[in-house]
Amino acid sequence: MPSFTLLGQSVLSGVFIGALYGLLGLGLTLSWGLLRQINLAHFALVFLGAYGTYQLTVSAGIDPLLTLVAVAPAFFVFGVALHWLLARFSVTPLNTLLVTFGFMVMIESLIQWIWTADFRRMETPYGDVRWKIGGLYLPLPEVLTLLIAITLAFAVWAVLRHTDLGKAMRAAAEDAPVAAAFGVNEKVLALLLSGLCAAFAAVAGTCLALSHTLAPGQIYAWIGVVFAVVMIGGLGNPLGPLVAGVIVGVSEALTMAITAPAWAPLVSFTLLIAILLIRPGRFE
């Protein structure tokens, strides 16, 4: 049995990785649940955002968080354009998966062309800061990721829950023609939401660049577990991916600490299968 400190550190690292899962899953769950668009390109966008942050930080010396001022609006435009395209051709939900797969491959090629297939690691002052609280280490990049993930998830939740804009979005997701009949401009709202989801990918990308080494091939490593987190959290629920992400992250980290690291994926996916079988109704 590993020591108490090791277990504590495992739980902590599980929470941190879970926050990143949640951040990656936020845009996905919204576009899937509210726009019926299963967006594989989201993963490639996250990496493109991460590389963008990396480039601006390394070559222009801009603070990593400030790079979002440039990256997020650009991504917003991409998100709007993507939804416009999907709506223009009335692509079915399953076909959105295939179309966005095409975009994922193209973005991956773009990344590989500009930054090559080599690993890249962003060196910033953030990376050197870490606190020690009773034997446990708290690295600044991970703490920032956690804070951003929580803030963003709750902000989206509050907007969807309590503002007219959010209610209109949920109504449009439930029944677009009826919402339109009640004066909701569902087409514009959908474009706006798709743009926001892409902008969230930029935020996730910045956090990824702060704490992880980047390589184009890594894009595919995240798909399985993040999709699992999105599903477990409930489609369209902004808090879902974060909560599910932390649960999955912690259980993975504990599995790694107690058994071998290679067993970790078993936990999240068995959890997913179990939830699907026991409570399939929550996904309807």
Next chain:
Amino acid sequence: MKPLGVFAAAGVLLAVVPFLGLPAFYESFLYLVFHWAVLATSWNLLSGYSGYFSFGHAAFFGAGVYSTAVLAGKLGWPFLLTLPVAAAVPALLGAALGAVVFRVHALRGELFALITLALMFVFSTIVLNTPIDGGPGVYLSAVAVPAIAPTPSGSFYLMALVLALGTIGIAYAVFHSRFGTGLFAIHDDEDVAEVMGVPTYRYKLAALALSCGLAGLAGGVHGIFVSYVTVGETFSGWMALNVILMAALGGTRHWLGPAVGAAAVTLMTFYFTTSEYAIAGRAAVGLIFIAVILFMPQGLLGRLSRRKSFPRGKTEELSKIKAITTDAILVVRGVSKAFKGVQALDGIELEVRRGEILGLVGPNGSGKSTLINVVSGHYRCDAGSLMFEGRELSGVAPHRIARGGIARTYQIPRPFPHLTVLENVALPPMFGQVVMERRAAESEAWRWLAFTGLENKAERFPADLNLHERKFLELARALASRPKLLFLDEVLSGLTPAEMDEAIRLVRAIREQGATIVFVEHVMRAVMELTDRIVVLTYGRTIAQGTPRDVMRDPLVIDAYLGTAHA
């Protein structure tokens, strides 16, 4: 030329290739084309035909790879002996998955995709951490390959060729069979398919097991072909995406579509990624993919994907039977059904006599449609009994009830949108009391198209029909299985007076052919004109039954419709 002849000719022509003395490169390249054709076609058997997208095809492919790897590589079995195991293990795993997942009603669409994806990760983790692989991969270069061609690459070529032709042959056979028709119906509307008599659970299970077994077979050969297998290479989500890409590109609703897509993608990938501009090539593949899905959502063979229907034969006249008897064909006793606290049916008592037209009336929400859903097996009642010809219906699967001779129409027509009008009507006879093959079922369907006046729309799709034609399609489909007991759920609503007269004439004609009819309707003129007896429901209870004239004077009935009289 007969398809079988084309297959044989193609097989013979392609089988000559290894004996031409071409460089091994060509054989290996064609091997890959065949390999992907098997994977894409096998994936399509379940996912394209029935619409259950699997993202975990690599899991079953991998089960085949590792069956052969362990048996041939570690235990020293001869290679060919491992192949049946490489097919059986994934087929059994697939059947086990299906046996659990297909019982859960809500696990359709994306959720099925997800659960298969998750399963792939579970498999790969298990293989990685147990002696099946254990981490370092399995070397298979020492495994002897049967020398069926002058060179090893030629032998692999021939094995893959046989596998590809076999798989495409299976896809062809399924596509044109009852089984295939059932899968297409499941794709369009699974609940209706089940009520029309398609054994949906068994069909999905069979399609999944077949699909997994073929993928495993391809895996068994491929493991030896690559001669060194690893978990990371074998179990990858990439493979499912590739296979979906191929099937979507070629057309998921055509038996040859996935194979054509496999050839195109393998060729493209090879051409682009081995050139100087490998990265640009990948991007081009992505772009082509987007363009195909946007502009040809049905795939390259999408326009060809119509099944040929059989030429129309002669249909003999039906004998007219007409006799109302007093024996009950259906006896409903104390049937109750609640939905989350709403008591939709509250102890229904009624009987339907053989040969009669029974009118079932009552205000909206009185439980008429729920009763039909209970009788057809869509819902299971909470209490009470439903005896049809002396047999209990409660708890019997809908497709068995349909096979017993009960049919229904839907108030809002629910045709199978991707089947032609003729195919829609030919479906129930294939799964009715007397099981018919497609040819016989289509000739039966023509009879009912003629009966309902839809003959000239036979080759159209339901979307091309107007409301009254769709209502008549609904009728033709219910009649085509020659039911003993037919539930008509508001067939007249939304029709113009002239169309209504036509419909009333049809209902009479149906009864003259011997069917017992339960007629649910709000149009009282039609009810009074057509029915022999009436049963009135309110709040899920039977409040009156008898002849139309008596029932309409019943104070309870007047209360239910107009409110209590105060005078």
